Amino acid sequence: MSKLTLDPAVFADDAVAPGTRLVNDAIVKALQALPNRWSVPLPVVRAARISGKGIFPLPPASKRAHDETVPGPRGPVPVRIVMPDGPPKGVYLHIHGGGWSVGSARENDTLTDRIAAHCGLAVVSVDYALAPETPYPAGPDDCEAAALWLVKEGPGRFGTERFAIGGESGGATLAVATLLRLRDKHLMKPFSAANLTSGCYDLRLTPSVRNWGDEPLVLNTADIARFVRNYLRLAGTPDDPDVSPLLADLRGLPKAQFTVGGKDPLLDDTLFMAARWLAAGNDTALDVYPGGCHVFVAFPGPITDQALKKVDEFLSHF
Template sequence: MTSTQEAHDDVDPDIRRFVVALNHGYGQFSDFAALPLPERRAAAEVVRAPWRAGGPAMAETRDGTLAGCRARFHYPGTSRTPRSALLYVHGGGWTMFSIDTHDRLMREYAARAGVVVVGIDYSLSPEARFPVALDEVVAAYRQLRGEAAAHGIAAERIAVGGDSAGANLAVAMSLRLRALGEPLPAALLLNYGAFDPAPTPSYARYDGPAYMLTIAEMDQFWRDYAGEPATLDDPLVVPARADLTGLPPAFVTIPECDILADANRAMAERLHAAGVAVEACIYPGATHSFLEAVSVSPLSDAAFEDAARWLAAVLGHAPA
């Protein structure tokens, strides 16, 4: 039995099915890791397609642009009054994935929290290294605020969130805006974020494809995004190095069986120590990317419900 097939007792059985299915999907491509990056991106879109299918139907979905990037607007219902919104920044190690791979995640948040969810396809590394993606996310947030009325959105009730690299960009965007004295998001939704490249005990404990994300992959992601090693000294690249004072209220989703678990616990603790209102939820048996398993996993379903209740409350309306 290979490591990708091994049944780990600490992983939730439904999440394990998801991980095994993805590993099998990638295994259909000859030496996936050695493929040129454009081919790996295309393969990832195919492998993840079944997991973005289904889920909540939207009253309206619009494709457009924000800050010159492809964007998608999901409206869970009709309303005559401006609504709360979530600007969602997809994960993928700054190098992979898109608003297509993350479409179901966005629709789940829209339906459950009763918010307009806006996804952005920022430029990927290593072709566009730091700070390109960060600049684009900052510009997209500014544009969304400036054009909020045209989109049926309340400018003062826009949260920003993301998973993995997307959570990193959400925090870094807030740090950039704070430094410039510009309006911050109303809230931060941080799903298993890439906040610190330093190895921790969870790195060693949960390394390997059986837990979705490997140390080697994560190290390469950081290299592709940062470029020069000295760039990792910048707190806009590594939010674990930042002063977090004054950031918006945050919800931190922490899968127990993730190499990034310790870094996410530390981020939640540092946010709390900085006086930020933070709610951190640890999900036993969950791996990195487990939210994508919502079609088969009650654990993922519960995590969406937890975040949706929090998001609706912090944005000041009842959940859907």
């Protein structure tokens, strides 16, 4: 049986390593230099990011990766598949972050390539529809379709029925929503593990989000509220468990590794969800890293190395 142990020392200011402070200060400085991040249309932001002209560098393209599509409810859903060196030991369905409004599988090549190389897994990363142009329920519909494709085609395509799922930020939200849809709509529990990093699980906004304020450490209160409005522009409400999976019945879900930084506006989302996951009878592990910003694993630093090694261990032995 899992047991969550939370050391209050991880939240202390003196627990934050100098290298972590330097990374955080650099992020805030870079984002404060922008006059108004929301004045640039999102299609322009997306194009800049994928061309390597975004505020943060574009990682090198993985030599293991190729792009294809799987069937979806509104047409083909793009996926980026990253293969390990040998026969896959399993498949990791990855869902990228970006507030359901930006981001792509390609922008996560460093992360997904590492998982393929270190864990021996094939990685299927989903390029789901983005808001506000194509808002809820399109994103979770696409992720659900990719999961159903994997269940049907995975054994023949990859030679395994050992499946894990996960994501970062809004991708972690969609990963849990996908697990719930497969359980409730399709009576399926094909995933044995969930790797969930810095998720937004309650779109009503948890206290840590509401109390964060203006500091742009990757994102702030206003950013998160804007992302929620984009996502729910045409349909859905924050009190629907399909939108806010913290509110769902979580029984019968797979074991999960929760990862979050202590300086993440979405800290409460992970603390609350990990506790509910455990209370629902699921195996649960929670790691809070001192001073880590939102999705700190995307930035260099000692806590990133620690967290990624923990994820490697989790995804290698689920």
